[in-house]
Amino acid sequence: MNRLKTALTGTTVLTLAAGAAMAEGELNALVWCDHTDPGLIEPFEQAFGVKVNLREYEGTGAALALLEQSRPGDWDVLVIDGIDVFRAVDAGLLAPLPDEALPTDDFFPQVVMAENNSVDGVTYAVTEKFGYNTISYNADKVDPADMQNLSAVWSEKYDGRISIYDYYLPVMGLAAIANGIDTAGIDGASLAAIGSTLGEMRARAASVAGVVAAQTALATGEVDIVVGGGEWLTAVLAEEQPELTWTIPQEGAVRWAQSIGVLESSENKDMAVEFVKYITSPEGQARLATSSCFWGMPANAKAGEFLTDAQKNTLRWDEQPDYLARTQLYPAPDTDLDIEMQDLWLDTLQQ
Amino acid sequence: MSTGHQRLKGPGFVTPALIWTFAFFVVPFLVMGTMSLATLEGRTLVWGLSLANYAELTEKAYLWRAIMVSLEITLTVTVVSVILAYPLAWIIAYRIPPRWQRLALLLAILPFWTSYVVRSYAWLLVLAREGVVNQTLISMGLISEPITLANTRFATVTGFVHFFVMLLTLTIYANLVQLSPNYRRAAMDLGASAFQTFRHVVLPLTLPGIVTGAFLTFVLCIGDYVTPQILGGNTELTVPQVIMVQLGRRADFPLASALAIVLMAIVTLVYILSARWLRLDRL
Amino acid sequence: MTRLLPWLYLAAAFLFIYLPVAALVLFSFQDGGLPVPPFEGPSLRWYADILSDDDVMAALTNSLMVAVASAAVACVLGFLAAYGLARHVLPGSALIRGLLIAPLTVSYLIVGLGLLIVIQRTGLGLSLFTAGIGHVVINLPLCFAIIYASMGAQQQNAERAARDLGADEFRVITLVTLPMLAPALAAAFFLSVTLSWDEFIISFLLTRFDVTLPVEIWSMLRSGLSPRLNAIGSLVFLISVTAVLVLEIFVFRKRRP
Numbered sequence: 001m002n003r004l005k006t007a008l009t010g011t012t013v014l015t016l017a018a019g020a021a022m023a024e025g026e027l028n029a030l031v032w033c034d035h036t037d038p039g040l041i042e043p044f045e046q047a048f049g050v051k052v053n054l055r056e057y058e059g060t061g062a063a064l065a066l067l068e069q070s071r072p073g074d075w076d077v078l079v080i081d082g083i084d085v086f087r088a089v090d091a092g093l094l095a096p097l098p099d100e101a102l103p104t105d106d107f108f109p110q111v112v113m114a115e116n117n118s119v120d121g122v123t124y125a126v127t128e129k130f131g132y133n134t135i136s137y138n139a140d141k142v143d144p145a146d147m148q149n150l151s152a153v154w155s156e157k158y159d160g161r162i163s164i165y166d167y168y169l170p171v172m173g174l175a176a177i178a179n180g181i182d183t184a185g186i187d188g189a190s191l192a193a194i195g196s197t198l199g200e201m202r203a204r205a206a207s208v209a210g211v212v213a214a215q216t217a218l219a220t221g222e223v224d225i226v227v228g229g230g231e232w233l234t235a236v237l238a239e240e241q242p243e244l245t246w247t248i249p250q251e252g253a254v255r256w257a258q259s260i261g262v263l264e265s266s267e268n269k270d271m272a273v274e275f276v277k278y279i280t281s282p283e284g285q286a287r288l289a290t291s292s293c294f295w296g297m298p299a300n301a302k303a304g305e306f307l308t309d310a311q312k313n314t315l316r317w318d319e320q321p322d323y324l325a326r327t328q329l330y331p332a333p334d335t336d337l338d339i340e341m342q343d344l345w346l347d348t349l350q351q
Numbered sequence: 352m353s354t355g356h357q358r359l360k361g362p363g364f365v366t367p368a369l370i371w372t373f374a375f376f377v378v379p380f381l382v383m384g385t386m387s388l389a390t391l392e393g394r395t396l397v398w399g400l401s402l403a404n405y406a407e408l409t410e411k412a413y414l415w416r417a418i419m420v421s422l423e424i425t426l427t428v429t430v431v432s433v434i435l436a437y438p439l440a441w442i443i444a445y446r447i448p449p450r451w452q453r454l455a456l457l458l459a460i461l462p463f464w465t466s467y468v469v470r471s472y473a474w475l476l477v478l479a480r481e482g483v484v485n486q487t488l489i490s491m492g493l494i495s496e497p498i499t500l501a502n503t504r505f506a507t508v509t510g511f512v513h514f515f516v517m518l519l520t521l522t523i524y525a526n527l528v529q530l531s532p533n534y535r536r537a538a539m540d541l542g543a544s545a546f547q548t549f550r551h552v553v554l555p556l557t558l559p560g561i562v563t564g565a566f567l568t569f570v571l572c573i574g575d576y577v578t579p580q581i582l583g584g585n586t587e588l589t590v591p592q593v594i595m596v597q598l599g600r601r602a603d604f605p606l607a608s609a610l611a612i613v614l615m616a617i618v619t620l621v622y623i624l625s626a627r628w629l630r631l632d633r634l
Numbered sequence: 635m636t637r638l639l640p641w642l643y644l645a646a647a648f649l650f651i652y653l654p655v656a657a658l659v660l661f662s663f664q665d666g667g668l669p670v671p672p673f674e675g676p677s678l679r680w681y682a683d684i685l686s687d688d689d690v691m692a693a694l695t696n697s698l699m700v701a702v703a704s705a706a707v708a709c710v711l712g713f714l715a716a717y718g719l720a721r722h723v724l725p726g727s728a729l730i731r732g733l734l735i736a737p738l739t740v741s742y743l744i745v746g747l748g749l750l751i752v753i754q755r756t757g758l759g760l761s762l763f764t765a766g767i768g769h770v771v772i773n774l775p776l777c778f779a780i781i782y783a784s785m786g787a788q789q790q791n792a793e794r795a796a797r798d799l800g801a802d803e804f805r806v807i808t809l810v811t812l813p814m815l816a817p818a819l820a821a822a823f824f825l826s827v828t829l830s831w832d833e834f835i836i837s838f839l840l841t842r843f844d845v846t847l848p849v850e851i852w853s854m855l856r857s858g859l860s861p862r863l864n865a866i867g868s869l870v871f872l873i874s875v876t877a878v879l880v881l882e883i884f885v886f887r888k889r890r891p
Contacts, residue, residue, distance in 0.1 A: 062598060217479075346411075349413070368714060371711055570740070
């Protein structure tokens with residue numbers, strides 16, 4: 001029924017060929033949980049008279065499989081890990097975006113990431129949000145100076161006081177950085193060194209935790225350090241327990257970035273582009289940055305005009321130039337390396 | 352008594368349920384079996400008759416370990432739950448006056464109706480370092496430092512046992528009250544001690560109920576994803592967790608299917624071992 | 635001492651059983667932002683938060699719809715099958731019974747995974763409807779078993795009498811069999827509603843935009859620690875327990891002589 005409606009609306013829009021048509025309709029988006037905040041979505045729905053249907057997903061692999069098996073018109077918008085945009089493009093899933101409609105000139109220059117978001121000069125996606133996978137800790141329980149040095153973080157001093165964030169890419173990225181390996185340079189040969197660091201971490205860790213488990217563990221004193229944490233983990237806790245904070249160690253840390261794009265099979269592309277424009281606009285960016293699921297830095301620097309000083313403080317707005325300079329993007333393995341990395345990760349967990 | 356007329360009609364009544372079971376249970380199961388023989392090359396699904404996914408179970412240590420972890424946890428949970436539930440059911444059936452029994456039973460299983468996802472989360476709060484259990488133990492002077500309970504196998508087992516004690520209390524109680532008190536009375540009259548009566552009369556008679564409950568516990572426990580995911584701290588992974596990783600991150604349906612078939616095989620084996628005492632169609 | 639032992643055990647067992655519920659409910663009234671000690675409160679802010687959350691309320695309605703619809707289908711199919719098997723001599727009836735009971739011995743995850751693969755391959759599309767199909771699969775064996783077990787000789791005699799008096803099969807079923815089986819049907823129906831209402835993994839795998847309450851709670855759980863989870867958990871508990879008590883008092887109590 002939904003599909004029929006979407007299809008009909010799609011056809012109507014095409015027939016009218018009316019640019020940013022204000023047609024009644026639905027937009028189906030495959031997203032991360034931060035997009036499900038009504039505070040973010042409702043203003044768009046009201047402005048354009050559409051219903052935005054949202055579905056969360058977990059990993060890029062699963063999202064790509066879902067999209068490949070879907071039928072035309074099933075999906076309009078995709079939010080995807082910045083490093084994985086090329087995989088979606090390779091699979092022919094993303095449609096080109098009109099460069100002139102995107103406010104990338106206002107972005108923090110380091111997060112425009114044209115090399116990730118475009119292929120052969122054609123833009124397929126645009127960065128919308130970023131942040132860091134680094135070290136979150138309890139400043140009352142650990143020596144903040146130790147947190148400046150990755151090997152001190154998982155040293156014997158903090159044995160059993162550590163939780164590892166349950167996502168292999170950023171954590172293995174941190175392990176690589178600790179070994180002086182660039183995240184972009186991770187290959188089959190460097191996995192041995194990464195694996196042994198991962199083993200050390202694992203041996204010191206009390207748990208390998210998802211978002212809630214890591215937050216619970218930090219908030220209740222179960223652990224004092226979360227490896228792979230960051231502002232997205234501690235921002236919601238900081239209000240109650242200001243001693244829970246995060247830092248970027250000397251060696252650097254991993255930067256995550258999420259991109260948004262329009263699907264090639266969408267039958268409502270104009271509305272989908274409108275949605276992308278809304279999300280990357282200063283207002284949309286400010287809402288996305290502080291959305292209920294997790295906070296993160298907006299890609300668009302003009303979002304600052306719509307954020308309060310307290311919000312900017314939590315996001316560490318003023319320190320971004322320094323942080324951006326010292327962090328590297330998540331590792332972006334190809335399919336084979338990805339499987340090797342996942343296997344190494346699961347093996348380490350099961351030890 | 353069955354006339355020819357009735358013989359024709361019988362199948363008509365059974366057919367809808369059979370079609371449903373066939374279409375939405377047997378067929379998916381067969382497709383899953385076929386899927387387990389396919390392989391994933393890159394992101395392309397290649398149908399075939401390959402045993403590669405099953406070979407991976409022995410090649411990749413974490414997959415084999417997951418099977419072991421699942422078995423260990425499930426067996427522990429089943430045994431502990433039966434041992435804890437039996438006395439509870441016994442007390443309700445034989446120590447509590449009949450008119451209060453139904454109320455006592457209802458109270459014993461009421462938390463069954465907390466949302467299942469939330470129940471595991473609640474245990475996380477209870478077992479946390481500053482949670483109720485640690486605080487109580489410290490204030491009683493039993494421990495001086497909080498002990499790590501959450502995010503361990505202990506937490507997973509506790510979460511499971513909590514749920515299955517309720518389930519088993521219900522099934523064992525139902526068995527106990529069906530026993531005619533005359534059996535026990537006769538044994539006592541013949542000079543058997545309370546323990547002998549239990550060992551030689553009550554236990555054998557309630558065995559089918561215990562085995563049926565234990566079997567259900569085994570099936571539900573070994574296939575559960577939520578409890579170990581929330582409480583186990585990912586320090587070890589069970590088969591359902593590995594299946595969900597294959598689906599969620601990599602969309603590796605062939606490997607996930609192979610793991611599901613292995614789970615099925617384990618359950619089937621347990622079914623065969625306990626079939627003598629199972630009464631699944633007389634729950 | 636040995637006389638006291640059972641009561642001590644009972645007390646310990648109830649403590650264990652109610653411990654997580656008590657912690658859940660207590661911290662749902664937390665005034666602060668985190669559901670961990672110390673308790674600051676009481677406050678109803680998280681209940682207000684939950685009740686004004688459209689997604690949660692929509693999920694609650696969805697769950698109720700799926701539960702009632704799937705339980706009804708499972709009961710009808712289960713009743714028909716039980717009637718067919720108990721009242722008619724069928725070839726291979728043991729095999730049929732085995733097949734109908736079989737889903738009971740299979741993990742929900744496997745039922746969900748199998749259906750997911752088939753639905754994706756056929757391009758049917760996921761929805762609350764597909765989740766409902768899965769729930770019927772897991773509830774049909776229970777409904778069948780419960781109803782089949784209660785079809786005793788007593789009903790059969792009444793049915794035979796009705797038939798001898800000239801009633802056709804439809805009238806026998808509607809006027810004799812169904813009323814006599816009402817308690818078993820009610821038990822099967824409410825058990826199915828309970829299981830479907832609380833089922834997670836099948837709904838998680840088989841829904842798309844509209845989700846059931848356990849799936850909504852799961853995504854809340856993944857998005858951060860908050861007393862909201864305690865509030866929704868306590869609320870669900872309150873709803874379920876009220877339903878159970880109402881049934882116990884008004885429906886099941888009447889059965890007893």
